[in-house]
Amino acid sequence: MSVSSSLSADEKELRISIEGRFDFSSHSEFRKAYEDLDARVDSYIVDMSGASYLDSSALGMLLLLRDYAGGDDSNICIADCNDDIKKILAISNFEQLFTIK
Amino acid sequence: METPVLVSELSVADGLSVSTAKILIADDSNTDRLLLKTILIKQGHEVVVASDGHEAIEVFREARPDVVLLDALMPKMDGFEAAEKIRQLAGEVFVPIIFLTSLQSTDSLVRCLDAGGDDFLPKPYNSVILQAKLTAFIRMAEMHRTMQSQRDLIVAHNDRLLREQEIAKRVFDKVAHSGCLDADNIQYSLSPIAIFNGDVALAGVSPSGNLMVLLGDFTGHGLDAAIGAMPLAQTFYSMLEKGFSLQDILREINEKLHDILPIDVFCCAVVADIDFNNSVMQVWNGGLPDCVLYRALDSTVIPLKSQHIPFGIRDSDSFDDSVDTFEIQVDDRLFLWSDGIHEATNSDSEMFGEERLFGVFEENTKPEQLFDEINEALADFLSDKTISDDVSIVEVRAVSPGDFRTSQSGFIGSKQAGPRDWTLKYELRPETLSNFDPLPMLLHILIQVPYLRNFGGQIFTVLTELYTNALEHGVLQLDSSLKDSPVGFDEYYQLREQRLLQLQEGAIEIQFHYKGTDNGGNLKIIIEDSGDGFDYKQFDGDLHNNVRYSGRGINLLRSICDSIEYSGRGNIVRASFLWGDSQ
Numbered sequence: 284m285s286v287s288s289s290l291s292a293d294e295k296e297l298r299i300s301i302e303g304r305f306d307f308s309s310h311s312e313f314r315k316a317y318e319d320l321d322a323r324v325d326s327y328i329v330d331m332s333g334a335s336y337l338d339s340s341a342l343g344m345l346l347l348l349r350d351y352a353g354g355d356d357s358n359i360c361i362a363d364c365n366d367d368i369k370k371i372l373a374i375s376n377f378e379q380l381f382t383i384k
Numbered sequence: 385m386e387t388p389v390l391v392s393e394l395s396v397a398d399g400l401s402v403s404t405a406k407i408l409i410a411d412d413s414n415t416d417r418l419l420l421k422t423i424l425i426k427q428g429h430e431v432v433v434a435s436d437g438h439e440a441i442e443v444f445r446e447a448r449p450d451v452v453l454l455d456a457l458m459p460k461m462d463g464f465e466a467a468e469k470i471r472q473l474a475g476e477v478f479v480p481i482i483f484l485t486s487l488q489s490t491d492s493l494v495r496c497l498d499a500g501g502d503d504f505l506p507k508p509y510n511s512v513i514l515q516a517k518l519t520a521f522i523r524m525a526e527m528h529r530t531m532q533s534q535r536d537l538i539v540a541h542n543d544r545l546l547r548e549q550e551i552a553k554r555v556f557d558k559v560a561h562s563g564c565l566d567a568d569n570i571q572y573s574l575s576p577i578a579i580f581n582g583d584v585a586l587a588g589v590s591p592s593g594n595l596m597v598l599l600g601d602f603t604g605h606g607l608d609a610a611i612g613a614m615p616l617a618q619t620f621y622s623m624l625e626k627g628f629s630l631q632d633i634l635r636e637i638n639e640k641l642h643d644i645l646p647i648d649v650f651c652c653a654v655v656a657d658i659d660f661n662n663s664v665m666q667v668w669n670g671g672l673p674d675c676v677l678y679r680a681l682d683s684t685v686i687p688l689k690s691q692h693i694p695f696g697i698r699d700s701d702s703f704d705d706s707v708d709t710f711e712i713q714v715d716d717r718l719f720l721w722s723d724g725i726h727e728a729t730n731s732d733s734e735m736f737g738e739e740r741l742f743g744v745f746e747e748n749t750k751p752e753q754l755f756d757e758i759n760e761a762l763a764d765f766l767s768d769k770t771i772s773d774d775v776s777i778v779e780v781r782a783v784s785p786g787d788f789r790t791s792q793s794g795f796i797g798s799k800q801a802g803p804r805d806w807t808l809k810y811e812l813r814p815e816t817l818s819n820f821d822p823l824p825m826l827l828h829i830l831i832q833v834p835y836l837r838n839f840g841g842q843i844f845t846v847l848t849e850l851y852t853n854a855l856e857h858g859v860l861q862l863d864s865s866l867k868d869s870p871v872g873f874d875e876y877y878q879l880r881e882q883r884l885l886q887l888q889e890g891a892i893e894i895q896f897h898y899k900g901t902d903n904g905g906n907l908k909i910i911i912e913d914s915g916d917g918f919d920y921k922q923f924d925g926d927l928h929n930n931v932r933y934s935g936r937g938i939n940l941l942r943s944i945c946d947s948i949e950y951s952g953r954g955n956i957v958r959a960s961f962l963w964g965d966s967q
Contacts, residue, residue, distance in 0.1 A: 307604075339601075339603040339604070339652070339723075340603055340604055340648070342603065342650075343603050343604070343647075343648030343649060343650070344648060346647050346648050346650070346697060347647050347648045350647045355702075374652075374671060374672070374673055374690045374723075375652065375670075375671040375690070375693065375694055376670070376671070376690060376691070376692055376693045377693070379693055380693065380697070
């Protein structure tokens with residue numbers, strides 16, 4: 284499991300990429316990815332193309348990011364989920380809180 | 385309360401400075417002893433001496449040196465024997481023992497080590513080697529001591545943690561797995577939790593006799609997961625007892641958990657409200673995998689899908705309390721589970737999964753064995769492991785109202801106490817009708833008469849039936865015959881919701897007349913709605929045999945009340961209860 288992040292050229296969008304299992308062990312890495320930023324970011328992409336699995340504490344981490352990014356006004360896209368992850372997000376009806384692609 | 389010591393506060397144990405120590409020299413040769421003592425004192429050590437094995441033990445006992453230098457061959461008791469005794473005396477404390485020896489043979493050196501020596505120092509002494517060895521051993525003893533004090537601290541912390549968890553778990557078990565889970569028509573298995581797994585199962589009966597069941601799964605494990613169970617259970621039981629509706633309870637639970645839990649902790653849950661009297665079940669599922677309604681009639685399995693965001697995430701403005709409504713028949717079975725059963729993993733890292741779970745239903749031939757078969761299939765799948773920590777399953781079987789019994793509390797209050805002679809008139813107009821449930825409040829007023837508390841459930845049932853009739857058939861003009869077919873059943877509840885939202889006119893007036901006596905009482909409930917009523921005269925005396933009006937639950941009302949009378953155009957109903965000498 285690892286978390287990496289990159290800013291878009293205009294520094295408006297942050298892409299956070301998850302590799303492997305997304306669970307409690309990624310807690311501090313995931314937070315660091317968006318908290319330790321100088322730039323003011325408008326939107327976030329959580330790139331799940333390399334993620335194999337996500338558990339309920341990962342859902343909690345996504346909620347923390349959402350809160351940090353402005354709650355109901357946040358603009359977060361969870362992208363490229365595999366079927367298992369899509370299903371977990373769907374059961375929790377997280378499509379009402381995030382854009383899921 | 386003692387102040388907790390954090391592991392990070394651990395430091396190197398006091399007592400030994402890095403390279404000087406208290407050293408015992410035991411040697412029967414005065415010259416050798418003196419020589420060694422001089423070298424050691426020069427190097428800054430403190431020295432105590434002995435001239436044979438016995439004395440060495442005595443001096444060790446009193447002076448408690450950090451390092452022992454023992455001549456192998458001494459009178460009375462030799463170094464080998466003394467070493468063993470000193471080891472015993474030292475106990476858990478690591479005291480390096482170094483043999484002083486002029487013996488050269490491998491055998492005798494091995495004997496030194498076998499006797500419990502840590503090293504040996506050949507005579508004549510080389511002061512550089514001596515210092516190097518002492519420094520190394522003193523450092524080692526110091527590390528040993530640090531390690532031991534850290535270990536002791538960790539053991540103490542762990543003991544305290546276990547103690548606290550045990551107490552918390554006892555409280556948690558009482559709160560989280562409580563209510564009427566022991567009713568005859570409920571089966572449940574909750575994993576024997578060594579630690580908290582965050583699963584909560586609650587079941588209770590409302591004043592009108594509905595059974596409400598909740599299975600919840602908090603994010604995380606351990607205390608953080610358990611902590612939310614307390615307010616959840618409290619809200620559930622206290623609101624249920626007061627007769628609040630499923631929607632009100634869902635809202636209140638969500639709001640409470642939203643207010644108190646950290647952002648990343650939430651509760652996936654399914655809540656079912658089963659009305660045995662009217663054969664209706666309402667289900668709200670937020671974040672749990674598909675639960676199941678099993679139809680006894682044709683063995684179909686109806687998935688109860690998660691339609692909502694779990695409890696504790698949304699604020700009350702955006703919380704969605706809409707429910708799915710199902711008609712239920714006697715012996716239908718409701719199965720609730722958390723994702724633990726899907727995620728139970730065997731030694732090949734395979735998960736049990738939804739397919740295997742639903743496979744049990746496909747292969748089943750005797751519905752009453754479903755619950756056991758699910759547990760067996762899971763145990764077979766996990767084979768070498770006991771059922772993993774997280775598996776919670778609840779089964780509820782639908783029964784006829786008469787068969788659903790829970791323990792009743794004893795008779796409350798003296799008959800004469802409380803308000804004895806009063807009337808209440810309460811009129812509800814459209815804006816109130818569309819979004820307020822007056823029944824909990826009205827029940828609350830009625831049970832101010834302590835005597836009436838004993839009949840709270842029955843009165844609430846009657847009140848609920850009469851009010852529902854007035855609202856649904858009177859004000860909203862819904863036709864109960866719609867409910868006869870499954871499609872119509874859904875349509876009925878959709879229409880109800882729609883008409884409530886758009887309600888512009890209509891009213892319901894509720895009246896209570898209570899008169900208590902010394903040994904009895906008389907309560908009249910009169911409900912009048914603004915609707916068209918129905919032709920009650922045509923069916924008078926034969927109402928309970930008429931299918932069309934069975935939707936009004938008149939049979940049930942007749943069985944509870946002393947009399948039920950309709951008047952006006954069928955839009956006024958009068959129910960009376962008589963007790964004791966008023967009968």
